[in-house]
Amino acid sequence: MLHRPTGPKGRLIVALDTPRLDQAEALAGQVAPSAGLVKLGLELFCAAGPPALARLAAHAPVFLDLKLHDIPNTVAGAVGSLAPLGASMLTLHAGGGPAMITAARKAAEAAGPARPILLAVTVLTSMDAEQLGAVGVAGGPAQQVLRLARMAMAAGADGLVCSPREVSLIRDALGEAPMLVVPGIRPVGSAAGDQARIATPEDAVAAGADWIVVGRPITEAASPAAAAAAITASLGR
Numbered sequence: 208m209l210h211r212p213t214g215p216k217g218r219l220i221v222a223l224d225t226p227r228l229d230q231a232e233a234l235a236g237q238v239a240p241s242a243g244l245v246k247l248g249l250e251l252f253c254a255a256g257p258p259a260l261a262r263l264a265a266h267a268p269v270f271l272d273l274k275l276h277d278i279p280n281t282v283a284g285a286v287g288s289l290a291p292l293g294a295s296m297l298t299l300h301a302g303g304g305p306a307m308i309t310a311a312r313k314a315a316e317a318a319g320p321a322r323p324i325l326l327a328v329t330v331l332t333s334m335d336a337e338q339l340g341a342v343g344v345a346g347g348p349a350q351q352v353l354r355l356a357r358m359a360m361a362a363g364a365d366g367l368v369c370s371p372r373e374v375s376l377i378r379d380a381l382g383e384a385p386m387l388v389v390p391g392i393r394p395v396g397s398a399a400g401d402q403a404r405i406a407t408p409e410d411a412v413a414a415g416a417d418w419i420v421v422g423r424p425i426t427e428a429a430s431p432a433a434a435a436a437a438i439t440a441s442l443g444r
C-alpha cells in the first residue's frame with residue numbers, strides 16, 4: 208500500500224487520458240522520471256481494460272481512477288475484482304454514501320495488505336456553484352466538499368479527492384489523517400479547459416495537498432517529459 212509521497216519523484220500524478228494504450232505507455236515512459244504515479248482513468252480503462260494496468264505499472268505505480276458509484280453490493284464486487292490488479296489507489300464517488308464506502312473498504316481489506324488506497328471523490332473539480340445548484344446542492348462547493356469529506360472518512364475512506372480550493376478547509380477540519388489527492392491543477396499560463404476550481408501546483412501543495420494530479424498541461428505539452436519535470440522541480444523535490 209502506497210503512503211505519503213517521500214521519494215525523489217515528489218508529489219506528481221500524471222493523468223494519461225487517451226483511449227490508446229500505446230500512447231499511454233509512451234507517455235508513461237516519458238514522465239516516469241518525474242512522477243510518483245500515473246493515473247489510469249475511465250477513457251483508457253474503457254478502451255483497453257485491466258491489461259492496461261500491468262502495462263502502465265511497468266513504468267510507475269498506478270492510480271486507478273474509475274470513480275465507482277453504485278449500490279453497496281455492486282461496488283464491493285467491483286472493488287473485489289479490481290483490488291488484485293495491483294493499483295496503488297482506487298477512487299469511488301463519496302456521493303454513493305456511507306454504506307457504499309464501508310462496503311468498498313471491507314472488499315478492499317479482503318484483498319490483503321497490498322490493497323489499494325480508497326479515495327472518495329467529493330465534488331468534481333469541473334463543478335462550480337451553478338453546476339452544483341443544477342443537481343440540487345445549494346450552498347456552493349466548499350460546504351458540500353466538507354460535508355462529503357467528513358462522511359467519507361467516517362465511513363472508511365483512506366483519503367479524498369478534492370479541488371485545490373478546498374484543501375486547507377479539509378486540513379483545518381480533519382487534520383493530517385486523510386490522504387488528499389488534488390486535480391484541477393493548472394500551472395501559470397495553462398488553459399483551464401473544463402476545470403472550474405483550479406490552482407497552481409505550488410499553491411495546492413502549500414495548502415496541504417499530498418498529491419497533485421495533472422493531465423493536459425503535461426500530456427499536451429510539446430515535451431511531456433519536460434513539463435512533468437518542471438512541475439516536480441517547482442515543488443522543491
Ligand SMILES: O=c1ccn([C@@H]2O[C@H](COP(=O)(O)O)[C@@H](O)[C@H]2O)c(=O)[nH]1
Pocket residue numbers: 222224246248272328330331332333368369390391392402420421422423424
Ligand atoms: O474531481 C476530479 C476528479 C478527477 N479528475 C481527473 O483528474 C484529471 C485531470 O486532468 P486535467 O487534464 O489536468 O484536467 C482527469 O483525468 C480527471 O478525470 C478531475 O479532473 N477532477
